Every structure is written in C-alpha cells, then in structure tokens.
Amino acid sequence: xxxxxxxxxxxxxxxxxxxxxxxxxxxxxxxxxxxxxxxxxxxxxxxxxxxxxxxxxxxxxxxxxxxxxxxxxxxxxxxxxxxxxxxxxxxxxxxxxxxxxxxxxxxxxxxxxxxxxxxxxxxxxxxxxxxxxxxxxxxxxxxxxxxxxxxxxxxxxxxxxxxxxxxxxxxxxxxxxxxxxxxxxxxxxxxxxxxxxxxxxxxxxxxxxxxxxxxxxxxxxxxxxxxxxxxxxxxxxxxxxxxxxxxxxxxxxxxxxxxxxxxxxxxxxxxxxxxxxxxxxxxxxxxxxxxxxxxxxxxxxxxxxxxxxxxxxxxxxxxxxxxxxxxxxxxxxxxxxxxxxxxxxxxxxxxxxxxxxxxxxxxxxxxxxxxxxxxxxxxxxxxxxxxxxxxxxxxxxxxxxxxxxxxxxxxxxxxxxxxxxxxxxxxxxxxxxxxxxxxxxxxxxxxxxxxxxxxxxxxxxxxxxxxxxxxxxxxxxxxxxxxxxxxxxxxxxxxxxxxxxxx
Amino acid sequence: xxxxxxxxxxxxxxxxxxxxxxxxxxxxxxxxxxxxxxxxxxxxxxxxxxxxxxxxxxxxxxxxxxxxxxxxxxxxxxxxxxxxxxxxxxxxxxxxxxxxxxxxxxxxxxxxxxxxxxxxxxxxxxxxxxxxxxxxxxxxxxxxxxxxxxxxxxxxxxxxxxxxxxxxxxxxxxxxxxxxxxxxxxxxxxxxxxxxxxxxxxxxxxxxxxxxxxxxxxxxxxxxxxxxxxxxxxxxxxxxxxxxxxxxxxxxxxxxxxxxxxxxxxxxxxxxxxxxxxxxxxxxxxxxxxxxxxxxxxxxxxxxxxxx
Numbered sequence: 001x002x003x004x005x006x007x008x009x010x011x012x013x014x015x016x017x018x019x020x021x022x023x024x025x026x027x028x029x030x031x032x033x034x035x036x037x038x039x040x041x042x043x044x045x046x047x048x049x050x051x052x053x054x055x056x057x058x059x060x061x062x063x064x065x066x067x068x069x070x071x072x073x074x075x076x077x078x079x080x081x082x083x084x085x086x087x088x089x090x091x092x093x094x095x096x097x098x099x100x101x102x103x104x105x106x107x108x109x110x111x112x113x114x115x116x117x118x119x120x121x122x123x124x125x126x127x128x129x130x131x132x133x134x135x136x137x138x139x140x141x142x143x144x145x146x147x148x149x150x151x152x153x154x155x156x157x158x159x160x161x162x163x164x165x166x167x168x169x170x171x172x173x174x175x176x177x178x179x180x181x182x183x184x185x186x187x188x189x190x191x192x193x194x195x196x197x198x199x200x201x202x203x204x205x206x207x208x209x210x211x212x213x214x215x216x217x218x219x220x221x222x223x224x225x226x227x228x229x230x231x232x233x234x235x236x237x238x239x240x241x242x243x244x245x246x247x248x249x250x251x252x253x254x255x256x257x258x259x260x261x262x263x264x265x266x267x268x269x270x271x272x273x274x275x276x277x278x279x280x281x282x283x284x285x286x287x288x289x290x291x292x293x294x295x296x297x298x299x300x301x302x303x304x305x306x307x308x309x310x311x312x313x314x315x316x317x318x319x320x321x322x323x324x325x326x327x328x329x330x331x332x333x334x335x336x337x338x339x340x341x342x343x344x345x346x347x348x349x350x351x352x353x354x355x356x357x358x359x360x361x362x363x364x365x366x367x368x369x370x371x372x373x374x375x376x377x378x379x380x381x382x383x384x385x386x387x388x389x390x391x392x393x394x395x396x397x398x399x400x401x402x403x404x405x406x407x408x409x410x411x412x413x414x415x416x417x418x419x420x421x422x423x424x425x426x427x428x429x430x431x432x433x434x435x436x437x438x439x440x441x442x443x444x445x446x447x448x449x450x451x452x453x454x455x456x457x458x459x460x461x462x463x464x465x466x467x468x469x470x471x472x473x474x475x476x477x478x479x480x481x482x483x484x485x486x487x488x489x490x491x492x493x494x495x496x497x498x499x500x501x502x503x
Numbered sequence: 504x505x506x507x508x509x510x511x512x513x514x515x516x517x518x519x520x521x522x523x524x525x526x527x528x529x530x531x532x533x534x535x536x537x538x539x540x541x542x543x544x545x546x547x548x549x550x551x552x553x554x555x556x557x558x559x560x561x562x563x564x565x566x567x568x569x570x571x572x573x574x575x576x577x578x579x580x581x582x583x584x585x586x587x588x589x590x591x592x593x594x595x596x597x598x599x600x601x602x603x604x605x606x607x608x609x610x611x612x613x614x615x616x617x618x619x620x621x622x623x624x625x626x627x628x629x630x631x632x633x634x635x636x637x638x639x640x641x642x643x644x645x646x647x648x649x650x651x652x653x654x655x656x657x658x659x660x661x662x663x664x665x666x667x668x669x670x671x672x673x674x675x676x677x678x679x680x681x682x683x684x685x686x687x688x689x690x691x692x693x694x695x696x697x698x699x700x701x702x703x704x705x706x707x708x709x710x711x712x713x714x715x716x717x718x719x720x721x722x723x724x725x726x727x728x729x730x731x732x733x734x735x736x737x738x739x740x741x742x743x744x745x746x747x748x749x750x751x752x753x754x755x756x757x758x759x760x761x762x763x764x765x766x767x768x769x770x771x772x773x774x775x776x777x778x779x780x781x782x783x784x785x786x787x788x789x790x791x792x793x794x795x796x797x798x799x800x801x802x803x804x805x806x807x808x809x810x811x
Contacts, residue, residue, distance in 0.1 A: 177546075332550065
C-alpha cells in the first residue's frame, strides 16, 4: 500500500531560474525595476553633496564618466550570472575564479557594501521622516529632532528593525506600489529641477550660476584624487542599474527586453541626474556659505536643505519621495546580504547557521537578522564617531562597491580566460569590458583608500589622526580578513577548496 | 480519494500530517503533502541581483518534504509536491482543486508568540475562501490512529441540513459513531426550555435528513425504519446517532463541558456569511476552534461530498 516517498516539483506555473514568474515583466516594468533599484531621489540627496565637495562644478562630467566603469563591470556581471547562476554571486564567482581566499573577501565586500547602504538608507529615511513631520506640522523644531543623537540612533534602529521584520516575513513590494514609488520620485525630482531653473530665471536663486560647457569636461577636475573620489561616488549613484541587464526569463521578451530596458533606464537616470545636478548648481552655486552646494553643512543631504527654498510649500513632496523610496529600498536591500550570507553558510564558508531558512516564511532567517544587527552596529559606530555620518558612510560605501565590483569584474576575466578569444563578442563582453572596468574600479579603490587616510578627507572626521573614511573602509576589510582567518581555523574544508572548486 | 496536506517543516506542519494520517486510516485515502514556497515578485527589486537562491530553497524544500513523508507510516500512501505561489493559502487551494482533493488538512495554530489564542494566518485565509473542506489539526496533535467518533456541530441556521447530510454520509462511509452537538451559550439565566428545543430540533432535522437519504434510494438504508436516529444510522454495525446539547455561559464553556474522545473530530459548517466571502469561519466557529481539544473539519457552504 505504501509507495516510495517521492517529491514532485509541480510545474503549474512557469518559473525563471530565479524563482520569478516567467514572462511577467514588460519593458516599462523592467525600467521601473531598474529605476527603483537605483532609487534616484535617495541617491542624489546622499551623493550629490559629497561629489560636489570633491569635484565642484564638474559634477555633471563626473556623473557622466562614472557610468563607464559601471557599464563595463555590469557586462561582466551579466556573463557570470548567466554562466553560474548562484545566490552567492560575487562570492561564488570569485571563489570559482581565484580560489577560496579571494572569493571569501569578494563575498565579504559585497555583504559590507550592502550592510553600509542599509545603514545609510535607514539614516536618510529617518532624517526625512523628521523633516516631513516638521513640514506637516509647520514646526521646524520637529526636524531638528533628528539631530539629537540618542533619538536619531533609536529611530534609525527602529527603521532597520522594521525593514528586517518585513523582509524576514517574506513580504514584498508589489508591482503597483513600485510603479507609484518610481513615478513619484521622477515627478518630484523633475519638479525640483524646474522650480530651481524658474528661480534662476526670475532672479530669485540663491547664487545663480550660469551653466558652462566646462562643467561637462572631466579633465578639468583639478586633481586625480578628486577625480578618483568623484568616480567612486558616481559608481554608487549607478549602483542598481545593472539589475536590468541580469533580467532574463522573467521578462516578456528575454531576447530584447533586458537590453532595451537597460538603455532606457540609463537614459532616464542620466537625464534626471543631469537635470537635477545642473539645476542644483545653477540655483545654489558651489559656494561654501548659506545654501551653496559647496557648504559642508549641506552636503550630507542636499535636498533636506534645498528642497524648502526651491520648492516652497511643496518641499514636503520631496521628503515624501525620499522617505518612501529609501524605505522601499531598505526592505528590498535586506534580501541581498541575507542571500549572500546564506550562500556562504550553504557552502560552509561561514557558520552553517547562516544557511538556515525559516520553515514558516521560507526566507533566510538567521542571515536576515544578522544583516540587521550588522547594519545597526555599523550605524551606531559611525554616528557616534563621525561628525557627519551620512557623508562618511557614503564615501566608504563608494570604496566598498569599487572593491567588490573590481574583484567580480576580474573574476569574470579570469574565469572566462579560455573562451575570451573565441570571437569578437566573447572578447568584448568576457574579457575587455570587465578587464578595463575592473582595473578602473580597483585603481579608484586604492587611490581613494590612500587619500582617505588624510584626517581632512570627506567630512573631516578622524580617528587617531587617520581619516574616518579610511578607518571605516579599511576597518571593514581588515575585519573581513580576521573573520576569514577564524573561519579557516574553524572550517578549513571550504578554504581547502573541498566545497567550491576552482574552475 | 486524496487529501491535500498543507505541509510546513514546523510543529504546525507536523500536526497536519498526523491528522491527515489519522483521517486516511479510516478510509481509502492517499495523502499529497504540498509545501508552498514563495514566488518572488520581480518588482521587489532585489539588488544586487542573484539567480541561485531558488535552487537552495528548492533543495531545502525537498529535504523538508522528505522529513514530512517520513512522518507518514507505511500503511498510508503519500506523495510530496513543491508548489510556488505568492499566497500560501491560495496555492494550497489551487493544489486541492487541481488534485480533486476531498479535503485540505492543515495545522491550525500560529507559530507566533500568541499561538494559544490565534489561528495562523494561512489557516485563517483558507477558512475564508476554501472550496473544499478544511481539516484543522489542533496545536500539538500527535495521534495517528484512526478517528473513533464523528461529532457534528449543529445549529438552526440555513445550511445546517446540508451539513448534516455530509456528517451522516461521512459517518456511514467510515463506520463511525455520529454525535450531534448543539452548543448553547446562555448568558446569565439557565433556560432548560432552550436546551430541550435544541434537542427536539436536532432530532427533527436528523429524521428529515435520514428520510431524504432513503428517498434518494440509498440501498443500505433500506432496512431502517421508525425513529429518527434509526433512519440516519443506516449501516447495521454503526450505533444510532447521539444528540447532545451542551450549555455554558459562553461557547467556550459549553465546548469545555462536553466530553471529547481522543480520537474524535468535529465537523462544522461555514458561516451563513460565507456567500459574501467575508467570513467563512463564523465567530461562533472561531470561538469553538479556540476551545476545542480535538481536530475540526470546516465544511464549505453548499458542499457536495465526493463519492469514493
């Protein structure tokens, strides 16, 4: 009467290899996903100020140049993703290409970057949360609440905990919500730019500055240090765009949709970045006083300062756009470090506990909570040590992205070295593009790391005479090395190449 | 006949498998363990993108299902399925409909902190939309021996007769003694008249259902005649249905006062609001569920039983 136990994988719905419903995303949907991963409203408020502080009026040039390494590396990322679909992404690929040690650090870099961005997203969300309260109740004192350290830390931890809980429960942002969030962000950013230009035209701008062709010349940036810092920041502003390239069966037309979506997304993003960058510079100039974009006071969150003077009573829309987009990103970004940690636990590179999946919610339970604790810890440390936590975390983040993306790109070159010369397509996508992109990113990483030792670097916070950005960035990488060595003692099988073999 | 078991690799899922085995042993039933894993929305915008989590999740799901199948003894046939869907409840319903299952078996309790007092969200949504009967295993249900008695919660509301039909037929098919349970919540004053009226009503309905079964030409009811109870207890070896009226200050107290056999199961109908799909499990049934020490089967409104 009994039959042999067997498990049937029902195929009642067609699924992509990622577990997404196949053929469910059209071109507009793919662009929406791309834009939402970039979260332009959040990205601009976080990165515009620090970038201006590095490159001044050459902001538009750096924003344009910064896309090149992102594009080159993303092409390699796509090749790896197609050849070795794996939850560990950079970790798995770098392990397969360069062996367990570099692979482990690649995974660590990816986790660190996502943890840092989580803490920054939460902090930005909290700032705009209080700003919005102030705007709703017309009481500027409420906005000042975010500057009270214990209250700020407590609120940020609550935001992180909420996002962690939502992610743990496996709740997701739906199509409708995502369309609204993206449309709203683009609309508000457009509104901001138009208002700023209107002020310039009416002579009511803070420091009306005429747009000059020189702003678009990347070679006019005064030093290579500034250039490197600017590029590593602009990697951050395009971080998210490559999601469109890796789309596949979930699109309605896998042949054409991803490429077209990637093109349209980058056009939309470049247009909005250029418009907002030009509007900001024309309205506020790069002066270091008052509303000037060069004023260090304004640089950690440019829209928190400029939205009011530019948009008047409608500045609340900007708060709402940034709050909603950073909250949505906060929740979805939790998925990534959790899955990388899960993969590392799965391959025994870290404790197998990280590989646990919740039987109830089918999400990486242990890893999600670990990501939340790490993000909370990182924020508490940065906020306590730094005079300007947002600024310093964004700079450290740019560095970390350069680090793990650089490793990933070179992993692509090395992994495909045997097939790189089998035709022009393979040569370009599997060899040349990732090689150039990876080298650029690693050079930016090394240069930024060296410069950031200067205590005056970034926001000017320092620990023991060394710049805080260096301490944060290198501290995180060194911590990774220490944890890696401990793991080697505890679980040598992964490091002896017994779990994931080199290709 | 097939039962779909909503399986999760936790106490809730184990309760469901135990109950499904117990039910299957009364009847020639095979079990289909269905584990639902979420279908990610591409619009969740996970970044950086990855493509391998699905494989790890699938592997894990296979292992979980192997554990689930290991809970099923050799004398019961069981298969396991992985299904993907946004909503666990909806996916289970689709599986049950597609497999033409006679019932959906799930663990009722929430795995959360307040598990003693709340029904899990999956059970909750199933109870508000399932087109097939839903069997709910109480928290910590370990019994896998066959069911020993069928109780049927019985009221005066529309739909009670259809439910009684189902109960009488189920008891007959399984050779189980049937008990009709009328629960009365008497706020304040005791009212013996109400209890008597409930008893008389139950006996009446039983007679009506019994005679309609005979009128349908049910052959095994041919020899039965006379009392209402006799008419329904059609198979010779099945004792006459018992009618019990339980009273208490609250429904919970009434449930508490009844004696429940370990191997008992309670059949109840869905709320009269079911057509509006707003509440399938009525407030009374909900309160019964919280107090009930034995499993419960909630039968959809206007449900017609499958014949094996």
